[in-house]
Amino acid sequence: MKYSKPIHWGIVGTGMVANHFANGLRLLPGSQLLAISSRQESTAKIFASQHDVPRTFVGHQSLASDPDIDVVYIGTPHPTHKQIALDCIEAGKAILIEKPFALNEQEAQIIVNKAREKGVFCMEAMWMRFIPLIQRVKNIVTEDALGENLLLNATLGFRSPFSSENRFFNLKLGGGALLDAGVYPINLAFWLLGKPNTIKSYLKIGQTGVDELGAFIFGYQNGSLAVLSTGNRIFSFNQASIQGEKGRLQIYEPIYSPTRMKIDIFQDSKSSSKVRQIASQLEWLRKMSRRVRTLTSRLQNSDIYMPITGNGYQYEAEEVEHCIRNGQLESNIMPLNETLDVLSVMDEIRKQWDFFYPVEKQSKVGG
Numbered sequence: 001m002k003y004s005k006p007i008h009w010g011i012v013g014t015g016m017v018a019n020h021f022a023n024g025l026r027l028l029p030g031s032q033l034l035a036i037s038s039r040q041e042s043t044a045k046i047f048a049s050q051h052d053v054p055r056t057f058v059g060h061q062s063l064a065s066d067p068d069i070d071v072v073y074i075g076t077p078h079p080t081h082k083q084i085a086l087d088c089i090e091a092g093k094a095i096l097i098e099k100p101f102a103l104n105e106q107e108a109q110i111i112v113n114k115a116r117e118k119g120v121f122c123m124e125a126m127w128m129r130f131i132p133l134i135q136r137v138k139n140i141v142t143e144d145a146l147g148e149n150l151l152l153n154a155t156l157g158f159r160s161p162f163s164s165e166n167r168f169f170n171l172k173l174g175g176g177a178l179l180d181a182g183v184y185p186i187n188l189a190f191w192l193l194g195k196p197n198t199i200k201s202y203l204k205i206g207q208t209g210v211d212e213l214g215a216f217i218f219g220y221q222n223g224s225l226a227v228l229s230t231g232n233r234i235f236s237f238n239q240a241s242i243q244g245e246k247g248r249l250q251i252y253e254p255i256y257s258p259t260r261m262k263i264d265i266f267q268d269s270k271s272s273s274k275v276r277q278i279a280s281q282l283e284w285l286r287k288m289s290r291r292v293r294t295l296t297s298r299l300q301n302s303d304i305y306m307p308i309t310g311n312g313y314q315y316e317a318e319e320v321e322h323c324i325r326n327g328q329l330e331s332n333i334m335p336l337n338e339t340l341d342v343l344s345v346m347d348e349i350r351k352q353w354d355f356f357y358p359v360e361k362q363s364k365v366g367g
Helices: 018-026 041-051 058-065 078-090 105-118 132-142 179-193 271-280 283-289 315-325 336-350 360-361
Strands: 007-012 031-038 055-058 071-074 093-098 122-125 151-157 197-204 211-219 225-231 240-243 247-251 262-265 298-305
Touching: 007 018, 007 058, 007 315, 018 031, 018 041, 018 315, 031 041, 031 058, 041 055, 055 058, 055 225, 058 071, 058 078, 071 078, 071 315, 078 093, 093 315, 105 122, 105 336, 122 315, 122 336, 132 179, 132 247, 132 262, 179 211, 179 225, 179 240, 197 336, 211 336, 225 360, 298 360
Parallel strands: 007 031, 007 071, 031 055, 071 093, 093 122, 151 225
Antiparallel strands: 151 240, 197 211, 211 225, 240 247, 247 262, 262 298
16 A cells, blocks of 8 residues: 555654654654553653643553554564554554664564564664665675675674663563664674674673673675674773775664775775765765875775764664655565574574574464
8 A cells, every 4th residue: 555645653662762763753843743642641641741742542552543643663672562553453554663673583583473474564673774875885895895705893782781671681671782772783694794694792791691702703795794792781892893805894883774884905006996976976075074185005095974863763763664655564664584594693693592482482483
């Protein structure tokens, strides 16, 4: 079905990420945030007042049954995603599910199967993929400007104050660094290099039973490597770099919504003309940032600034609306099969360390 009318959104959850998403929606003229649901009426009303939302609901089922809502953004903790998503799909709503899409691949496959069976749009809210600079990095790698046999280094971590009640350290709430933060560098590796052939992982399991620090090495059949790391008790650089025989590219922090990158290309490389072509395409960015310059006879250096409009959350919402208006059930940028593959890799990492969540042990997931 194609939509020509304004698209009406509903949001499930009133936490920090839901607030960010609501602010992002304000920048899309063809959309309206129509409803918000929470487990408590008081928090739903506070959120509605802050974001000028006309309808409030207690519980996601009531929101899903509203006939005026076209698409639902699920911004609750990931252990709750599966049931909320299934209920929204059953009600015929398109859904955008905050990353990680689900607790594991098995849960995600159930959601995906249901969405495909019912013929409704479904996508993971991996907002990093839709940031303009990350889109451009993908083009640069795809155009072979850096060469083959790439080495990707990427890290994302944050220093969260320890508390056994904090969801980042609570095993029952799907805590741990891998699913919350590690999903970003892992997703970047998929975006730039594809699904790995081999996975080597290292985890530090903390006193509450969740992973607090992790490092992962992905190997690819073409010879490329990805060296990734994450943590929830570290002060990380939150950056990434891609290195090849023709050149290198640095993505400055924050990795999930960067605005600056630096490209160094060896001028004796056959890719120099390709890089000059890329730089020409970014002429307006050079004029804006005044950061592009040639340094030495050996390296062609470009330090590029690509601004983000608003807080950046509107880009993923814009993709959802584009797909809905054009009758697409999946996004080409964040396809469901890749969401499943990313979760399968994170499942494998946890399996290597015999790290499972209580609900998985009960259902014998990975056992």
